[in-house]
Amino acid sequence: MAITNQERIAKALDLLKEGLAPFAEREIRNALEKGRQVPAIRALAEDPLFKEKAISKWDASLLLKLMWDSWNDVFRDVLGPAERGLVGEIRGYRNRWAHQEPFTGDDTDRALDSIARLLTAVSAQQGGRRQSNEDRAPAADLRRAGAQGEAQGRWHDDRKPGDRKPQAVARGCEPTPRCGERPLPASGVRS
Known part of the structure; x- marks a missing residue:
C-alpha cells in the first residue's frame, strides 16, 4: 500500500524531533550556564504538561516553538536567518499536518526538504566536533525517503477528487x- 503524504510528513516530524531535541537541549543548557535569561524556557517550564519532561522528550511542535520563541536569546548565535525561516516554515507544515489538512506532492517535497535542511544545519553545529554518521542520520533518512518517492513517480495528492479546487479558491478567493x-468591471477597465 502506498504511503500518504500525511504519513510522510509524520515520519519527517519524528525524525525532526530525534535530530532537533539534543541540539535544542544543549543550546538551552549552554545559554543558561552563561547566565542568559530565556523567558521562553521559563514559560514552558511553568506549564504543568511540560515541566516534568526533559527537553529531549518534547515533540517536534514544542521544540519548534521553543526555538522560535527563544531565537534571539539562544539560537541566533549558532544558526542564521535562513534557519530561522526554516523553523517558521516547518511550524506551518506541522500545524497543517496536525489539523489533517491535505498535502500535495509539491507541499510534501517542500516540507521534507525544509526539515532535512534544518536537520543538516543543526547537525553541522555540533559544538565544533566532527560530524558523525549518527548526527547526519535523520537528514539522510529524509533525503532517502524523498529519492524513493521520486523514483516511484511523484507523491500522490492527499486531496479527495471533490477537493481539486485551486488553493486560492479553497481560501475563498477566485483565482x-x-x-x-x-x-x-464588465468593460474590462479597472475602477
Whole structure:
C-alpha cells in the first residue's frame, strides 16, 4: 500500500524531533550556564504538561516553538536567518499536518526538504566536533525517503477528487483576479 503524504510528513516530524531535541537541549543548557535569561524556557517550564519532561522528550511542535520563541536569546548565535525561516516554515507544515489538512506532492517535497535542511544545519553545529554518521542520520533518512518517492513517480495528492479546487479558491478567493483585487468591471477597465 502506498504511503500518504500525511504519513510522510509524520515520519519527517519524528525524525525532526530525534535530530532537533539534543541540539535544542544543549543550546538551552549552554545559554543558561552563561547566565542568559530565556523567558521562553521559563514559560514552558511553568506549564504543568511540560515541566516534568526533559527537553529531549518534547515533540517536534514544542521544540519548534521553543526555538522560535527563544531565537534571539539562544539560537541566533549558532544558526542564521535562513534557519530561522526554516523553523517558521516547518511550524506551518506541522500545524497543517496536525489539523489533517491535505498535502500535495509539491507541499510534501517542500516540507521534507525544509526539515532535512534544518536537520543538516543543526547537525553541522555540533559544538565544533566532527560530524558523525549518527548526527547526519535523520537528514539522510529524509533525503532517502524523498529519492524513493521520486523514483516511484511523484507523491500522490492527499486531496479527495471533490477537493481539486485551486488553493486560492479553497481560501475563498477566485483565482482571477488575485485575492484582494477588485473584480474587473464588465468593460474590462479597472475602477
